[in-house]
Amino acid sequence: MAKRRVIPGFGLSMGFSITYLSLIILIPLAALFIKAAGLGWAEWWNLLTTPRVIAATKLTFGASAAAASVSMVMGLLVTWVLVRYDFPGRRLLDAMVDLPFALPTAVAGITLTQIYAPNGWIGQYISQCASWIQTNYQPGGWLGGQVEDLAAKGAAYSPIGVFIALTFIGFPFVVRTLQPVMEDLGAEIEEAAATLGANRWIVFRRVILPLLVPALITGFTLAFARAIGEYGSVIFISGNLPMKTEILPLLIVAQLEQFKYEAAAVIASAMLLVSFALLFLINLLQRRLDWQHR
Amino acid sequence: MALRPSTTESPLVRRILISTALLVLSLFLLLPLTAVFAEALRRGWEVFLASLHDEVALSAIHLTLMAAAISVPLNTLFGVSAAWLITKYRFKGRAFLLSLIDLPFAVSPVIAGLVWVMIFGSKGWLPPTAMAEALAPAARLIASLAEYDGFGWLLADLAAWLADPKIVFAFPGIVIATVFVTFPFVARELIPLMESQGSDQEEAAVTLGARGWQIFLRVTLPNIKWGLFYGVLLCNARAMGEFGAVSVVSGHIRGETNTLPLHIEVLYNEYQFSAAFACATLLAFLAIVTLGMKSLVEHLSGHQSSGHK
Structure with a gap:
């Protein structure tokens, strides 16, 4: 060891931190992977390619990607307004952004369901709108089916409901990732672009947006990673129909309730591997971001 | 009329952007929050109070408080210890340890419960x-x-x-699942704060002859108290509101192993909407207090909490 440690407490904090981390996080996760690894590759493949798992995977990843994308656009707008403009209620709004972090997922779940159900505050208008389209245009095919669904159930109990819940959950991640980066943008480059004749839109498109891209991607990935594992806020609004509106975490619970521990362990391990890959990606992006910051 | 600076938008664009953002946030955030209270009071105060005085609800509240009372101090202890380790020393594997602390954020709540079933089931x-x-x-x-x-x-x-x-399908399971899920909160709040403050004051204390605990209690703690307070608050909010992980390990025995969020689920699935939302107001209120405290702490400490949780 080259450098002597000046501040005392290295051994104690190292010992306690590592022991606690191992007992609470590492050993339990290892138990899950060992349980899942006990089955061979063929078993894994069989369990992961059942139609129900494939349908749940498509819904989970599709709705999460859509929700993270919408969160990214909404987040960009909200962050811009919060950072750049001063208006009454700005501080309150800034505090409100964190609501989805602080509100327990079960509460968010039942509330969103209540709002978007066919007789809910927003759901009734969605439902009326869809009925109107149905009676006036009678569209057929895929779109017609969607409209019919919306007319009957509002935005709840469908993949759209899953998407709404996941957007609610993911939105603050984008704002909180983007905010520090936007606050640190200097005015100089914008002034320079303006003196060179660029109008406001071109400055935004060509000068500001490129600087925000790394933060936007990080925010997207964080929202996406959180959405994949989300459970509480989704299960109420989704309606939980196997093959149709069942998400992966719910599928794990369903396996567990039927005492299919191996299947639950395999699906969970596969999900964890994807999440860890995403976490790794986020760390890389974050490092890029920090580096760019300096 | 003064010329508009070249680095801002025209008043019209500005107004449009602000109103759109306000609309999005009120429809998306304020409306759900209002809906919790509106639904809870839909059938009047008596129903509201009766649902909170219900014996099963009280036992759920008691269980939730107990689980938080055990898991929050444990994770606070870990958070302080890990933040001390990460920010006061440089050692091999430090970056790796930092990623491990973040690991529970990447784990679905359901899986956080499942791992315990795999061990103690x-x-x-x-x-x-x-x-x-x-x-x-x-x-x-x-x-x-x-x-x-x-x-x-x-x-x-x-x-x-x-x-x-x-352990699983009983109180200890609820506690360890909560500990797993709330594991990173205090550490994540303290690490950036202590990193930015550096170790100069602690080193000065060492040269003046202070001992380990003295340094922590007299030098570090006063510097980090607001960050620590907010970390504990966040950890507590999550501990009391945790649903997925606790749902997997609790076994759903009414009046015995149902925490408040699980009780809300049961009521909601039994179409007792007013009662479900009455219980939900308690947790929504906790969320509002947490957010208010956050603003207050930022105001008091002048530090902008960075980070994504």
């Missing part, structure tokens, strides 16, 4: 039968001690648990 590594066998001597000892008076009431409970040591 009937088909796990340490099933209740094996635990009962291993703990049988201790159970006998405690049971015989419990027969003498004094600590009888305390030991009797312990003896009963040792005779049938259930």
Whole structure:
């Protein structure tokens, strides 16, 4: 060891931190992977390619990607307004952004369901709108089916409901990732672009947006990673129909309730591997971001 | 009329952007929050109060408070220790340790519950039968001690648990699932704060002859108290509101292993909407207090909490 440690407490904090981390996080996760690894590759493949798992995977990843994308656009707008403009209620709004972090997922779940159900505050208008389209245009095919669904159930109990819940959950991640980066943008480059004749839109498109891209991607990935594992806020609004509106975490619970521990362990391990890959990606992006910051 | 600076938008664009953002946030955030209280009071105050005074609801509240009272201090202890380790020293594997602390954020709540079932469930590594066998001597000892008076009431409970040591689908399972899920909160709040403050003051304290705990209590703690307070608050909010992980390990026994969020689920699924939302107002209120405290702490400490949780 080259450098002597000046501040005392290295051994104690190292010992306690590592022991606690191992007992609470590492050993339990290892138990899950060992349980899942006990089955061979063929078993894994069989369990992961059942139609129900494939349908749940498509819904989970599709709705999460859509929700993270919408969160990214909404987040960009909200962050811009919060950072750049001063208006009454700005501080309150800034505090409100964190609501989805602080509100327990079960509460968010039942509330969103209540709002978007066919007789809910927003759901009734969605439902009326869809009925109107149905009676006036009678569209057929895929779109017609969607409209019919919306007319009957509002935005709840469908993949759209899953998407709404996941957007609610993911939105603050984008704002909180983007905010520090936007606050640190200097005015100089914008002034320079303006003196060179660029109008406001071109400055935004060509000068500001490129600087925000790394933060936007990080925010997207964080929202996406959180959405994949989300459970509480989704299960109420989704309606939980196997093959149709069942998400992966719910599928794990369903396996567990039927005492299919191996299947639950395999699906969970596969999900964890994807999440860890995403976490790794986020760390890389974050490092890029920090580096760019300096 | 003054010329508009070249680095801002025209008043019209500005107004449009602000109103759109306000609309999005009110429809998306304010409306759900309002809906919780509106739904809870839809059938009047009496129904609202009655649903909170219900015996099952009270036992759910008690259980939630107990689980938080155990898991939050544990994770606070870890958070302080890990933040001290990460920010005061440079060692091999430091960056890796930092990623490990973040790991629970990437784990679905359902999986956070599942891992404990894999260990302590009937088909796990340490099933209740094996635990009962291993703990049988201790159970006998405690049971015989419990027969003498004094600590009888305390030991009797312990003896009963040792005779049938259930972890999953019982209170201990709820606690460890909560600990898993709330694991990173305090550490994540403290690490950036302590990193930005550096170690100069602690080093100065060392040269002046201060001992380890003295340095922590007299130098570090006053500097980090607001960050620590907010980290604990966040950890607590999540601990009391955790649903997925606790739902997997609790076993859903009414009045026994249902925490407040699980009780809300049961009520909602039984179409007792007013009662479900009445219980939800307690948790929504907790969320509002947490957010308010956050703004207050930022105001008091002048530090902008960075980070994504």
